[in-house]
Amino acid sequence: MKSRYFPYSDFLNATLGARPSYAWRSILHGRELLVQGLVKNIGNGKSFKVWIDAWLEDGLMRPPWRRNNYFNPDLRISELIDRDKRDWDEEALEYHFLPADIIRIKKIKPVVETLSSNQTTREEANRLPSLNPVKAQVWDLQTDPKIKVFLWKILSGALPVATALISRGMRTDNLCQICGEEDESINHVLFTCSWARQVWALSGIPSPVEGFQNETVQKSCEDWKEWAEAQVVEEEDENGGSSDDQPRRVSQNCGTDHLLKRWKRPPKEWLKCNVGVSWSSRNRLAGASWVLRDYEGNVVLHSRCALVSVMDKKDAQFKALIWAIESMKSHRVEKVVFGLEDACLVKVLAKPSVWPSFRFQSMEVGRLRGSFRDWKFFLENSFSNRGAFFIAQSVTSDCRLQSYVDRGHPSWLRGLFAEEMVSSSV
Structure with missing residues (x-):
């Protein structure tokens, strides 16, 4: 649901979006009631903005007072936590806040998470650029439907190459069936295999700067003849x-x-x-x-x-x-x-x-x-x-x-x- 309706924000700030489902409309209808009785506590501090959110208790909840004239409005509470000591960063507190607010802040015990392997994998995935916009552009191409499906499968990692089959529990040889030198992944089959690179070079299609050379082969008949001769001992x-x-x-x-x-x-x-x-x-x-x-x-x-x-x-x-x-x-x-x-x-x-x-x-x-x-x-x-x-x-x-x-x-x-x-x- 997050990847569809609020991939770049959180649930409390999510909008209705285009073509929402009946279930999503119903959830947003009840969100206002949820917010009225919601109490936010400081956990790992990743969702709290230091100078905007009211997170410091002083009779009423308020943002802390600023010690410096120049400040970062997007500063998060998580940036004030020393993960090694599993407590507040003393130097950061002294730099940003007044002494009275520092005493109030130290009464709050921050949460320092120990990430599991799954959480680490999710965080690494969230830092990577999303392919969803590229996948959406595939369906707008003026070409045959089967080519669109093929391109979508490439972007989704859905081609039946050896590495994908092995990851799904199938027993098969992981080496490329053409060159026999590397694991048969989608990237290898389409780009890094020696035969694929030869096809890209001969096609004349511009290639990445750090990948293949952007060059068209002249006199294709003569070059193909030389290449064929190069296959023999x-x-x-x-x-x-x-x-x-x-x-x-x-x-x-x-x-x-x-x-x-x-x-x-x-x-x-x-x-x-x-x-x-x-x-x-x-x-x-x-x-x-x-x-x-x-x-x-x-x-x-x-x-x-x-x-x-x-x-x-x-x-x-x-x-x-x-x-x-x-x-x-x-x-x-x-x-x-x-x-x-x-x-x-x-x-x-x-x-x-x-x-x-x-x-x-x-x-x-x-x-x-x-x-x-x-x-x-x-x-x-x-x-x-x-x-x-x-x-x-x-x-x-x-x-x-x-x-x-x-x-x-x-x-x-x-x-x-x-x-x-x-x-x-x-």
């Missing part, structure tokens, strides 16, 4: 080397694993940096790690760090890569192969012109290009990148937030790296 055979000695730049469909699961060694005179990422959606914490190995598979260095306030897994992958590149720069590594599990990010770095919606990522990585004689990006699978992933996972699973750099590999992963060294030589 490209064999890189530079400097006359064979495919076994040179790393491959892989651009496969998101979610598709390598045919070869084992870790692949870098070319001679190169180093390989495997980047691992673990992201927790519960506390927006990400663990990042890199493991640097030579041609023979020996671990030269490894490192770990914690990334806070990371909004999604794709953002965690990108931030981890930037951190790994800057680390290689600081360690003066000149020729390096970066092994990543994010197939879309590898494709973006291989052909930035085909992925205009990821221009920010490609430009940020390209900015660091001058620090290296040469570099390559290689798509790893979860099996071949498990060493780096286990180190990163220690941040999110064991809450190991300390960052460090160390020689060799962690002692608790000795067997894993020894196994990968042997398998890569076969």
Whole structure:
């Protein structure tokens, strides 16, 4: 009832509104009688205005006298309460009121609430902007009714995506069925999924400043042809080397694993940096790690760090890569192969012109290009990148937030790296 008739006020100040029901008319008819016998006491003070409401008892109920010439007419009584001490704020009382009124105020015991989880959730929801005006505008659009219904379902969170189904007790895979990388939410399906971002980029529709790049793709036929070619595995055979000695730049469909699961060694005179990422959606914490190995598979260095306030897994992958590149720069590594599990990010770095919606990522990585004689990006699978992933996972699973750099590999992963060294030589 509050959301319909008085969303921005309280019951005592609510108006009749447009198209009121018979029940609401009846309630307002009896409200005047209710107000006559209503006595308001100071509770948490959120509904009382200090200088307007009569809340101080001095023979008759009256507002307190003002001590200062300049005052805030919207000051609430709740702002005079010290929640830590669960009593009045002495400094605030001394600043606003005369001594006689301070004595009267201290006779009133304020109520300091301990919010339950449900109350906290409601307060957070009340602070968020309401979508009701936007939902009302949907029905005024000059379009087909089914499109209006679809837009209304988006705003109401009523689309049957995986996260919504799981929240209603259904057992289903929470990963996106298109890219397989993030939780399938409404926002992900429509905006942040790599395929959705590609569609938005190709559509030419203006995009948010902090979201997708506002750009129309020129020569759509040629670009679509390039994009289609980017979906296949490209064999890189530079400097006359064979495919076994040179790393491959892989651009496969998101979610598709390598045919070869084992870790692949870098070319001679190169180093390989495997980047691992673990992201927790519960506390927006990400663990990042890199493991640097030579041609023979020996671990030269490894490192770990914690990334806070990371909004999604794709953002965690990108931030981890930037951190790994800057680390290689600081360690003066000149020729390096970066092994990543994010197939879309590898494709973006291989052909930035085909992925205009990821221009920010490609430009940020390209900015660091001058620090290296040469570099390559290689798509790893979860099996071949498990060493780096286990180190990163220690941040999110064991809450190991300390960052460090160390020689060799962690002692608790000795067997894993020894196994990968042997398998890569076969």
